[in-house]
Amino acid sequence: MMAKGERKRALKGRAGRMKGGRGSGRASTGSVRLWGRHAVEAALKNPARQHRKLWATREGIGSLDGELPADFPVEYADAADLARLVARDAPHQGLVLECAALEDVFLDEVMDGDAARPLVVLDQVTDPHNVGAILRSAAAFGAAAIVTQDRHAPPESGVVAKSASGALEVVPWVRVVNLSRALEEMAEAGYWRIGLTGHAEATLAEALPTGPVALVLGAEGAGMRLNIEAHCDALAKLPITRAVESLNVSNAAAIALYAVATRPI
Structure with a gap:
């Protein structure tokens, strides 16, 4: 028909x-x-x-x-x-x-070393609406994949797919058992790991290198776990005003992906 x-x-x-x-x-x-x-x-x-x-x-x-x-x-x-x-x-x-459900995607399958295609690492971001919105931004700015820890991320679902507006089908979603080990593998593959946190001294623009990047974001409120921060090469903040305490994690991800996409390479 x-x-x-x-x-x-x-x-x-x-x-x-x-x-x-x-x-x-x-x-x-x-x-x-x-x-x-x-x-x-x-x-x-x-x-x-x-x-x-x-x-x-x-x-x-x-x-x-x-x-x-x-x-x-x-x-x-x-x-x-x-x-x-x-x-x-x-x-x-x-x-x-x-x-x-979509078949599993493995980390080594998405680490192509392309500086224009960052990885987005989510530490304990459990809200399916946020994960869906981040998938949508990842698709818009050409990210290579999002990476989450199996125990601290929502399952593939209708809510994620609706929030992603089609991006669930085009952005690889890598689920790992140990997020710290995954970050180590990213470093071994040549990725510069930048953790986004409000208590950092440097802004994201100052911390961005010219090579492959992995952006690491934590859940709202709790932020990244200390062990995940310790596995980052640099910590950076978005230059927001004091009018708000922080941004929604999906908004922060979109801004960070834009910053990566528009940096000089």
Whole structure:
């Protein structure tokens, strides 16, 4: 079936067989449920995704930029039915997609040493909205990946995907067991590790080198753990005024990524 005419490009990806009954509201083990046009459309176009089922309103299908394969498992429903499949008050925009979680990405796969493609390291940033927003900024400024510690980061989810507005599908997300060891590996690969913290003396502009960079950000309030700070080559702050105590971590990440993108290399 066509979503928006014959000239639209095909929505790619492997469509799986239908699983589960209508309105079950539960994804099978290893599944992720995504919602909202940007998140769903990006997932459908991602050949690395294994798609299992799409619940949609006809208006939702019509909003997609592309066509679904003829045998794609789609179940039409009204907006109220779709609301039962997602978190309360989630803005599903007439689209809910069940798919397999993305395959693991390993740190050595993303450390290409490109000075224009920084790594973004998140220490205990657990809010899925913040992680999603950071993914979106990482995509906008060409970051190579985000890196989190498995125990102190949110799982892949519809909330992360919606906040990322499609960036979950294009920015590698590396999950590591030991964040300190990961920072050591970054240093061995030639990355200059800069921890962002308000108590630093130098500004980020002063601390930025010309080579590959890993930006390290901690959770709001607690900030980076001392052991993570100790694994940074430099600490830096953003030059904000005293009118505010600090910035939201996703805002800080966006500003830091802009600073990396616009520095002389």
